[in-house]
Every structure is written in C-alpha cells, then in structure tokens.
Amino acid sequence: MxxxxxxxxxxxxxxxxxxxxxxxxxxxxxxxxxxxxxxxxxxxxxxxNSSRTPEEVAVHLETMGISARAEEVCTSAVAAARYIAEDQPGCKVAAIGEAGLIKALNEAGLQLVQEQPDVVVQGIDRQFTYDTLTRAARWIRGGARYVLTNPDLLLPSQEGLMPGAGTLSAAIQAASGVKPKVIGxxxxxxxxxxxxxxxxxxxxxxxxxxxxxxxxxxxxxxxxxxxxxxxxxxxxxxxxxxxxxxxxxxxxxxxxxxxxxxxxxxxxx
Missing domain, CATH: 3.40.50.1000 (HAD superfamily/HAD-like)
Known part of the structure; x- marks a missing residue:
C-alpha cells in the first residue's frame, strides 16, 4: 500500500x-x-450522529452527490453497540435513542428491555421526556452501567441549534450522580x-x-x-x-x- x-x-x-x-x-x-x-x-x-443507520447516512451523502456505501460509515451508535456487546455479550439494555441506535443494538445481539437493564445506553432522543429521565436515573442509581453514544451539547438544524445527546446526558448525570462511558x-x-x-x-x-x-x-x-x-x-x-x-x-x-x-x-x- x-x-x-x-x-x-x-x-x-x-x-x-x-x-x-x-x-x-x-x-x-x-x-x-x-x-x-x-x-x-x-x-x-x-x-x-447516533440517530441514523449507516444505510441512511450513505443515502444522505449520495443524495448530495457524494459517493458513499453503508459499509464505509461508522456511527457512534454502532460503535456503542459493539462496545457493549464485546464487554457484556447478550446483556439486557435499555435504549434511550432513535432508529440508528435501536438497529445497532439489535444487530449486536443485545436484549432490548424496558425494565431492570444491565446497561442504559443513550444517544440523541427527540422524544425525550421527564418520564424517560426518571426511569434512566433510577436504573443507573440502581446499578446499571451508563453508556453515552456522544457528548455533543448542540446540533445544527435548518431552524437553528437544537439540544444534542450531551445535553440530555447532563440531566441524566445530574439525576443519577453517575458519569457515562463516552463512545463518540x-x-x-x-x-x-x-x-x-x-x-x-x-x-x-x-x-x-x-x-x-x-x-x-x-x-x-x-x-x-x-x-x-x-x-x-x-x-x-x-x-x-x-x-x-x-x-x-x-x-x-x-x-x-x-x-x-x-x-x-x-x-x-
């Protein structure tokens, strides 16, 4: 080479x-x-970006005229899923995030659960609520590991800046008293x-x-x-x-x- x-x-x-x-x-x-x-x-x-799958990222690039294939894309969601799967294969995971994160966790062979997770993994979640914050804080305070896909506080959008995964994480950290393992x-x-x-x-x-x-x-x-x-x-x-x-x-x-x-x-x- x-x-x-x-x-x-x-x-x-x-x-x-x-x-x-x-x-x-x-x-x-x-x-x-x-x-x-x-x-x-x-x-x-x-x-x-943890919200999109590698396939969606590649399509976005192709739409703009930039040659791309899904296998050439590494997202924080995929890296987080692989990190958890290698450290705790098949463990129970509560996901706070969007389609890209959910798909990555499923493909890594992890069990997605709504109660008593071994790991809480969090990315950008534009449906984040007070109830989500409450459950995440309780799980983490109860002993679940906390993994954060990426620490970005703000994200650009066509309407202006919007809160990123790191901003949501700041609330979870304040409520749980635990700092996450950051992947991105x-x-x-x-x-x-x-x-x-x-x-x-x-x-x-x-x-x-x-x-x-x-x-x-x-x-x-x-x-x-x-x-x-x-x-x-x-x-x-x-x-x-x-x-x-x-x-x-x-x-x-x-x-x-x-x-x-x-x-x-x-x-x-």
Whole structure:
C-alpha cells in the first residue's frame, strides 16, 4: 500500500461541517471522495450522529452527490453497540435513542428491555421526556452501567441549534450522580472502532474534520494524525481561539477541501 503524506495510509472523515452543512454539500466534498476512490486510498466516514443507520447516512451523502456505501460509515451508535456487546455479550439494555441506535443494538445481539437493564445506553432522543429521565436515573442509581453514544451539547438544524445527546446526558448525570462511558468524539472508542475496521495502526491513519474540540481532539486521543479543514466550526478567524480552548493543534490545516485533496492525494486537478 502506498505511503501517503506524513506516513498516513488511510483517513477517517467527519461529516457535518466537513463534507456538508445539513442538506448542502460543502464544495469539493464529492471530488475529495472520488479522488480517494480513484487512487484506492482507504477511508471511512465517521460520525457522532447516533440517530441514523449507516444505510441512511450513505443515502444522505449520495443524495448530495457524494459517493458513499453503508459499509464505509461508522456511527457512534454502532460503535456503542459493539462496545457493549464485546464487554457484556447478550446483556439486557435499555435504549434511550432513535432508529440508528435501536438497529445497532439489535444487530449486536443485545436484549432490548424496558425494565431492570444491565446497561442504559443513550444517544440523541427527540422524544425525550421527564418520564424517560426518571426511569434512566433510577436504573443507573440502581446499578446499571451508563453508556453515552456522544457528548455533543448542540446540533445544527435548518431552524437553528437544537439540544444534542450531551445535553440530555447532563440531566441524566445530574439525576443519577453517575458519569457515562463516552463512545463518540472526542473520546477514543469510536475512533478505535473505525481504526480496527481499517486494519491499520492508529499512527497510519489521519482524521479529517472541522472541529478542534471533537474531530481533532478525538484523533489526538486515539493516536492518529489530524487534518483540520476550515469548512465548518473552525475558521481562519477563530482558529487561534479554538486552539487555545481545545488545547490541541492539527498536524495539517487546510483552508478548504480542495486543499485537503491536493495535499493528501497529490493532485491539483
């Protein structure tokens, strides 16, 4: 396999803010992915979003003109389900989340229950209620393990920002007095899951993302290389502030996806 810049052989690519904003593709995203394919450079899409299945993520990308297959998608829901299944095979799980999380837990061979779970796993849940909070807090205070798919406090939407899984988790933590095992970025488990899928050492993989606090911090925590694209959360103007607040710096900073493609694929076409 050809050694790429910085000794990287493959890439873990963030989605929202890196390849698209909501339903809108970021310029150059389609060309970046098509060039990686043409040059046979391995990559995976890696997202903290636990609401969608890998199949739904791939369809979303294809709809925007970005070539994608479900098997190339790693979500925090799938990584959380695998983490639980490997640690406690076949255990009883109470899920607080949406379709992507429910499907991942079922496919991992875990028992979905409504009472007396061994594990409470929580992601984004737009039907979250006071009753949900009450039951989760009681289960966790009673000894159930608490696993959080991702710690995002806010999510972008076409109407503006909305509470994310991390905001719901803040309520559960306050009520239960227990901190969860975090799977998604900036924690390492989601990245470790994706790196294992590639079959490479972490040092041979680079993370491409727009957020120093999540994508780049996750890459650093997992021992990967890092490429910051100034296409979303981080911009030329706020870069110094974000470096200071996150405490991390990327190995490579690119102004847009065209520059990312040129630097990692060795082409300016």
């Amino acid at each position: 050809r050694i790429l810049p910085e000794g990287w052989k493959a890439y873990l690519i963030d989605l929202d803010g890196t390849l698209y904003h909501g339903p809108q593709m970021i310029p150059g995203a389609d060309e970046l992915i098509s060039t990686l394919r043409a040059k046979r450079i391995p990559f995976l899409f890696v997202t903290n 970025k900036p924690a390492a488990p989601l990245m470790d899951f994706a790196i294992a899928r590639l079959g490479l050492a972490a040092s041979e993989v680079a993370v491409i993302g727009d957020n120093l606090h999540t994508d780049i911090a996750a890459g650093v925590n997992a021992g990967c290389g890092t490429i910051l694209a100034l296409t979303g959360v981080t911009t030329v103007d706020n870069l110094p502030e974000y470096v200071k607040s996150s405490g991390v710096e990327a190995n490579m900073v690119c102004r847009d996806l065209k520059e990312v493609r040129e630097r990692i694929c060795g082409t300016n076409q």
